[in-house]
Every structure is written in C-alpha cells, then in structure tokens.
Amino acid sequence: MKTKAAILWDVNKEWSVEEIELDPPGPGEVLVKLAASGMCHSDEHLVTGDLPFALPIIGGHEGAGVVQEVGAGVSWLEPGDHVVFGFIPSCGRCESCSTGHQNLCDLGAILGLGRQVDGTARHHAADGTDLGLMCMLGTFAHHTVVNEASCIKIDKDAPLDRACLLGCGVVTGWGSSVYAAEVSPGDVVAVVGIGGIGANAIQGARLAGAKQIWAIDPIEFKREKAMEFGATHTAASLEEALPLIQEASWGKMANKVIMTMGVGDGSVLASALALTAKRGRVVVTNIHPAAEMTANVSLLDVTLMEKQVVGSLFGSANPRADIPKLLELYGKAQIDLDGLVTKTYTLDQVNEGYQDMRDGKNIRGVLIYD
Known part of the structure; x- marks a missing residue:
C-alpha cells in the first residue's frame, strides 16, 4: 500500500514528507493506521547526529493508532484494536522482561538498525530505497508496520491524541521520579529541563508526595507551565537554584535531582550534584550526544556524601503495565495529559513543529493524522 511519511535522508537536513510504499505485515508484525504522534526531542537527535542511527529513516517513536491487519502468529491483536507503541519493544521472554525490566528488553539492542526484527524492511521510498524506522516504529507516518512486541493494547475509549504521549515522554518522565529516583513523601526534588519529559517528572514527583518540586529551566514559559503540573518553586538555572534550594531546604538540599x-x-553534572543532598540521587534521563565521553564531576563529593548518579531509560518502567495504569490516572484526573499538548500539527508541518520546539514554544507538539 502507499502512505505518507516524514523521512530523514541525512543529518542536519529537514524532514522530507513523501509518499512511500508499505509492505504487508510479516510474521509477528502488525499494520497500524496512526492517529497521532508526539514530537519528542529524541527525533531531533537523529537530525543533529547525536543518535547515530542508520539513515535514511522514518522518524517518530511516540504514536498511537488502530490495528488494520495482523501477520501470521499474532494471536492477541486483531483489526480494530487500539494500541500505543512502546518506544522500547518488550518481548516478554528475555531475562530483562521476565524480571520486570521491560524497558531493557533485549530487542532494544537492534533499535539503531531501524529494521524489523528479522533484519528486513517493510517501508520503501518511491525509488525503492529501504527505509529505517526510529525505534522500529516510524510514527511520523499515516501508516506503519511494527513488531507485536512494540504494541500495548489500550481501551478504545482512550483518546489516541493523548494516549500517544505515553509511548515515550509521559512514562519516561513519570517513571524517572517514581521508579528511578524513588521519590518519597516529603522529598525535595529538582527537575532540570521542563519539556515533555521534565513536565511528567514533575507530575510523578507530585503523585509520589514530594513536598518541594523545583522546576529549573531558562525559558519563562516552561517555568510557568511547570507550576501547572505541580512544581512548587522555579529557577532559571542550576546556579540560580543553588542558594534558593539551600535556603528553602534549611541547608539539606534536594533529595532527588532529575x-x-x-x-x-x-x-x-557537578552542578547537579551540588544541588543534591547527602545520600541523594541524580537521575540522568536526558540523552547525551553519543560522542560525549567526559563529565565534570567531583568524585570526592560522590564518595564523602554518598551521592548516587543513576541512568534511566523509559523511566525504568514496565510499559505493558504502566501505560494502561497512567491512562487510568488520566481518566481520574490524577495526571494531566491535555496540558502537555501545546500545539498540534499535520504531518506536512513536521519541520515547523520542530522549529517551535527549538524555539522553546512547546511542552509537546503532536502530529494529528485524522
């Protein structure tokens, strides 16, 4: 079948919206008509080359839609089912999945190749060139074929233009607070960077019972939005936050810095650790350039104050359990998905949406296909 998709042909180029040829789903695969896709900063890392995935590639890894066709061997999904894609697939059989760490599924090792699990492509440009997929998904498209391990079935009443955000940003941010940082009631929490992930780290910290939640971002609009999601204090920089948190915490500093x-x-990183209390924890959720191999950090501070630095992928969450859970919390007005969507775009406006992100205008832009 023919459909439209946004393709990145080379680094530091714009997304090219083109008609592509899409093959039927193979064994263990699913054809999905997408309703919406979040515009995550991780796709910008493809453009800048910070994530050196194979090109050309169809962008997008934060999507939701309706199943149109299933391949051989897919028994638990059928046409008409509504699904959210997890940007890390979860096979349910590897050691990580079977021990409750679906975010570290072994299938994640092939994400950078951008192909189906069997190493072949279902997506082809008009000239026949095989196209890769961001995180094996390619949600910057009207239709896509993905492995069943990337699909999480959701209730058909859930709005797909909100549910799509759970494929990455919401779970990543919320889980960074709840799971990776292990925020506890009464904690002082600092969230550094208020975009689609930081806003949800704030929501996670609020639900976990933090008494102070500091939103640190140079853009005033984002600091103001942070207060809507549950932040109690704001600062424009790590340097500005240091004396403020010191005073507000009576010198104890932040238990968790995300x-x-x-x-x-x-x-x-040294400045983040300076905000951190004794036995406190810094959670590194944001993506660093792949070529960056150094960090500025006082290891004496780490040792003498027993501070921790931990990484977190997909919020250290289990998407098959946490995506439905968070949709239930949204239905009960305990987390805000509506406020995350600053502006919506058509697929043809994908470059405009990313320029708005670069300009600091959006918490999350969303591509709407229907």
Whole structure:
C-alpha cells in the first residue's frame, strides 16, 4: 500500500514528507493506521547526529493508532484494536522482561538498525530505497508496520491524541521520579529541563508526595507551565537554584535531582550534584550526544556524601503495565495529559513543529493524522 511519511535522508537536513510504499505485515508484525504522534526531542537527535542511527529513516517513536491487519502468529491483536507503541519493544521472554525490566528488553539492542526484527524492511521510498524506522516504529507516518512486541493494547475509549504521549515522554518522565529516583513523601526534588519529559517528572514527583518540586529551566514559559503540573518553586538555572534550594531546604538540599534537558551536557553534572543532598540521587534521563565521553564531576563529593548518579531509560518502567495504569490516572484526573499538548500539527508541518520546539514554544507538539 502507499502512505505518507516524514523521512530523514541525512543529518542536519529537514524532514522530507513523501509518499512511500508499505509492505504487508510479516510474521509477528502488525499494520497500524496512526492517529497521532508526539514530537519528542529524541527525533531531533537523529537530525543533529547525536543518535547515530542508520539513515535514511522514518522518524517518530511516540504514536498511537488502530490495528488494520495482523501477520501470521499474532494471536492477541486483531483489526480494530487500539494500541500505543512502546518506544522500547518488550518481548516478554528475555531475562530483562521476565524480571520486570521491560524497558531493557533485549530487542532494544537492534533499535539503531531501524529494521524489523528479522533484519528486513517493510517501508520503501518511491525509488525503492529501504527505509529505517526510529525505534522500529516510524510514527511520523499515516501508516506503519511494527513488531507485536512494540504494541500495548489500550481501551478504545482512550483518546489516541493523548494516549500517544505515553509511548515515550509521559512514562519516561513519570517513571524517572517514581521508579528511578524513588521519590518519597516529603522529598525535595529538582527537575532540570521542563519539556515533555521534565513536565511528567514533575507530575510523578507530585503523585509520589514530594513536598518541594523545583522546576529549573531558562525559558519563562516552561517555568510557568511547570507550576501547572505541580512544581512548587522555579529557577532559571542550576546556579540560580543553588542558594534558593539551600535556603528553602534549611541547608539539606534536594533529595532527588532529575536531569531532563533537551540535550544532556556532562559539564553540568557537578552542578547537579551540588544541588543534591547527602545520600541523594541524580537521575540522568536526558540523552547525551553519543560522542560525549567526559563529565565534570567531583568524585570526592560522590564518595564523602554518598551521592548516587543513576541512568534511566523509559523511566525504568514496565510499559505493558504502566501505560494502561497512567491512562487510568488520566481518566481520574490524577495526571494531566491535555496540558502537555501545546500545539498540534499535520504531518506536512513536521519541520515547523520542530522549529517551535527549538524555539522553546512547546511542552509537546503532536502530529494529528485524522
């Protein structure tokens, strides 16, 4: 079948919206008509080359839609089912999945190749060139074929233009607070960088019972939005936050510091640790450039104050359990998905949407296909 998709042909180029040829789903695969896709900063990392995935590639990894066709061997999905894609597939059989760490599924090892699990492509450009898929998904398209391991079935009443955000940003941010940071009632929490992930780290910290939630971002609009999601205090920079948190915490500092900047920067890690209390924890959620191999950090501070630095992928969550759970919390007005969507775009406006992200205008832009 023919459909439309946004393709990145080379680094530092714009997305090219083109008609493509899409093959039927193979064994263990599913054809999905997408309703919406979030515009995550991770796709910008493809453009800048910070994530060196194979090109050409169809972007997008935060999507939701309706199943149109299933391949051989797919027994638990059928046409008409509504699904959210998890940007890390979860096979349910590997050691990580079977021990409750679906975010570290062994299938994640092939994400950078951008192909189906069997190594072949279902997506082809008009000239016949095989196209890769961001995170084996390619949600910047009207239709896509994905492996069943990437699909999480959801209730048909859930709005797909909100559910799509659970494929990455919401779970990643919320889980960074609840699971990776292990925020506890009464904690002081600092979230550094207020975009689609940082806003949800704030929501997670609020639900976990933090008494102070500091939103740190240079853009005033984002600091103001952070207050809507549950932040109690704001600062424009790590340097500005240091004396403020010191005073507000009576010198104890932040129990948890969660790094959710658009682009990670190893040179600021020492400043993040300076905000951190004794036995406190810094959670590194934001993506750093693949070529960055150094970080500015006082290891003496780490040792003498027993501070921790931990990484977190997909919020250290289990998407098959957590995506339905968070949709239930949204239905009960305990988390806000509506406020995350700053502006919607058509697929043809994908470059406009990413320019708005670069300009700091969006918490999350969403591509709407219907």
